[in-house]
Amino acid sequence: MNYLKSFLPWIIFAIVSTQAGWQWSALVGLVLAGGLLTLERGRGKxxxxxxxxxxxxxxFAGLSIWAFNDPGSPARDYVGALTDLWLALTAWGSILARHPFTLGIAKTMVSPEVTATAVFRRVNLVLTTVWAASFTVAGLAEAVLLHYAPHATAALVVLKVLGFAVPISFTVRYPRAVRARAQKAV
Structure with a gap:
């Protein structure tokens, strides 16, 4: 569930953006993201x-500035795809920086002995790669769909949901499978 809380500003942004202009949904995303960051830092994370x-x-800070400075920008029609592509860039960037984003979250859920293992690092590299790939595929598919069939809202919703559901499901199952294999080997 820690993963879901981290993505809450993105999820709420996606919902609000269907009802409000992109400026206001960007601002809501910024307030939620900044608030969550402040709250979690205050908790000592x-x-x-x-x-x-x-x-x-x-x-969301960048998007808010952009949206309020150029509310008629053609980019507003692609903001859903941009969010997934930004998340993909974030995930791939964390891999390139040799600190997969799932690593920090996972460290809060297991003992220090587990976090020190190569298996733990490998599992988190795989998890982050799945998140990165999922966001990449969803973002590119959304961009193509928005370009060729911008009114296909049901398909866009399905892509957005799958972009999160697939890696969430994998994140739940993969570590269990690795643990089960390790226990069998012992």
């Missing part, structure tokens, strides 16, 4: 556990 929150705050 380290920066390494807040990779998605920091990314969300930066994205």
């Amino acid at each position: 380290g920066w390494d556990t807040l990779f998605i929150e920091v990314s969300a705050t930066a994205f």
Whole structure:
């Protein structure tokens, strides 16, 4: 569930953007992301556990500035795809930085002995790669759909939901499978 809380500003932004202009939904995303980041830092969480929150705050700050300065920008029609592509960039960037974003979150859920293992790092690299790939595919598919069939809202919703549902499901199942294999080997 820690993963879902990290993505809450993105999810609420997606919902609000269907009802409000992109300026206001960007501002809602910024307030939620900044608030969540402030709350979690106040609870003593380290920066390494807040990779998605920091990314969300930066994205929504930039999007808010852009949206209010150029409300008629053609980019407003692609903002749903841009959010997934930004998340993909965030996830791929965390892999390139050798600190997969799931690592910091997962460290809060297991013992220090587990976090020190190569298996733990490998599992989190795989998890972050799945998140990155899912966001990449969803973002690109949304961009193509928005370009060729901008009124296909049901398909856009399905892509958005799958972009989150697939990696969430994998995140729940994959570590269990790795643990089961390890226990069998012992």
